[in-house]
Amino acid sequence: MPDHDPLDFAALWHSIAAQDSSGRHQAESDLAFWEENAQHFDQWHSDQEATSRAVAAVSGLITDDVWTVLDVGAGTGRFALPLAQQVDQVTALDASPNMLKVLRRKVNERGSKNIQIVQSEWAEFATAQRFDLVLAAWSMYRQPDIMQGLRKLVDMTDKLLVIVDGDGYQTPDRRLRREIWGGATKQTVPRAVLYLAILWQIGVRANVQTLWETRHTSGESLHELAAQLAPKDTTVAEREQFAERLAPFTNRDEDGTLHYQAQIPFSLITWRRHEDHAFLRAKGVTSTSPAP
Numbered sequence: 620m621p622d623h624d625p626l627d628f629a630a631l632w633h634s635i636a637a638q639d640s641s642g643r644h645q646a647e648s649d650l651a652f653w654e655e656n657a658q659h660f661d662q663w664h665s666d667q668e669a670t671s672r673a674v675a676a677v678s679g680l681i682t683d684d685v686w687t688v689l690d691v692g693a694g695t696g697r698f699a700l701p702l703a704q705q706v707d708q709v710t711a712l713d714a715s716p717n718m719l720k721v722l723r724r725k726v727n728e729r730g731s732k733n734i735q736i737v738q739s740e741w742a743e744f745a746t747a748q749r750f751d752l753v754l755a756a757w758s759m760y761r762q763p764d765i766m767q768g769l770r771k772l773v774d775m776t777d778k779l780l781v782i783v784d785g786d787g788y789q790t791p792d793r794r795l796r797r798e799i800w801g802g803a804t805k806q807t808v809p810r811a812v813l814y815l816a817i818l819w820q821i822g823v824r825a826n827v828q829t830l831w832e833t834r835h836t837s838g839e840s841l842h843e844l845a846a847q848l849a850p851k852d853t854t855v856a857e858r859e860q861f862a863e864r865l866a867p868f869t870n871r872d873e874d875g876t877l878h879y880q881a882q883i884p885f886s887l888i889t890w891r892r893h894e895d896h897a898f899l900r901a902k903g904v905t906s907t908s909p910a911p
């Protein structure tokens with residue numbers, strides 16, 4: 620039995636975070652991770668369909684009345700840079716100096732004049748301003764208090780809040796990795812599902828849309844595919860077992876190249892302040908259109 624109320628999704632989030640062996644839920648180790656990996660981040664994502672799909676999806680939500688954007692955990696600006704071409708002002712907030720260094724370089728290269736870069740922990744960021752659009756893409760995994768973190772996103776949203784994150788789906792290769800190497804690989808957390816539920820817990824009724832990305836790996840042989848997808852430093856026998864079990868999920872094209880494709884869902888959570896009747900009623904705002 621869980622040691623918390625089963626409907627206390629925030630407590631569940633914290634309990635999962637506490638069990639995470641990567642340490643990335645802690646500020647210190649997460650910052651160290653980005654200090655080491657900021658230079659590689661853009662490269663990791665350059666060939667991933669999710670990047671462009673998610674950016675296009677958020678970009679498609681920008682309407683004529685959206686002038687200001689707050690991008691929480693903006694990283695190297697995957698979203699902030701393209702969004703800055705659509706709106707008047709983007710505030711790109713991130714705790715990692717190295718991620719922001721990459722963003723600053725890109726801002727200077729492009730001569731973007733309307734991106735304000737803020738280095739801060741989300742929990743420590745204070746402003747009286749509200750933003751037309753508040754965005755948090757793959758960036759809410761580390762919060763001292765997840766309920767407060769999400770509530771703050773809501774409070775700073777003037778029109779539209781967008782949270783983008785994974786839903787915990789395990790691709791066949793990840794499932795195999797777990798079966799063969801067990802604890803050597805990380806449990807995936809249905810973050811988006813939990814954010815939706817925690818928003819519900821604080822009285823905010825959000826919408827969720829599932830988008831799919833395709834991850835593609837190819838090689839001349841099963842052995843080559845396994846070398847790309849299996850964890851490093853594993854025995855030849857283990858890797859062969861992995862390759863053999865991956866075989867049913869692969870196909871060979873006319874040129875003889877072997878392909879493995881994984882379809883991965885991720886979620887786009889959206890909330891529009893003026894549409895949330897329950898939220899407005901709870902806040903004592905009655906001047907909007909009547910609740911259904």
Ligand SMILES: C[S@@+](CC[C@H](N)C(=O)[O-])C[C@H]1O[C@@H](n2cnc3c(N)ncnc32)[C@H](O)[C@@H]1O
Pocket residue numbers: 653691692693694695696697698712713714715718739740741742755756757758759760761762
């Ligand atoms: C996976 S990256 C995503 C970056 C960007 N949103 C994107 O989708 O490309 C997560 C980013 O969130 C930042 N981040 C995580 N937790 C944070 C926090 N509590 N306060 C501020 N930034 C945070 C990290 O420093 C990192 O740059």
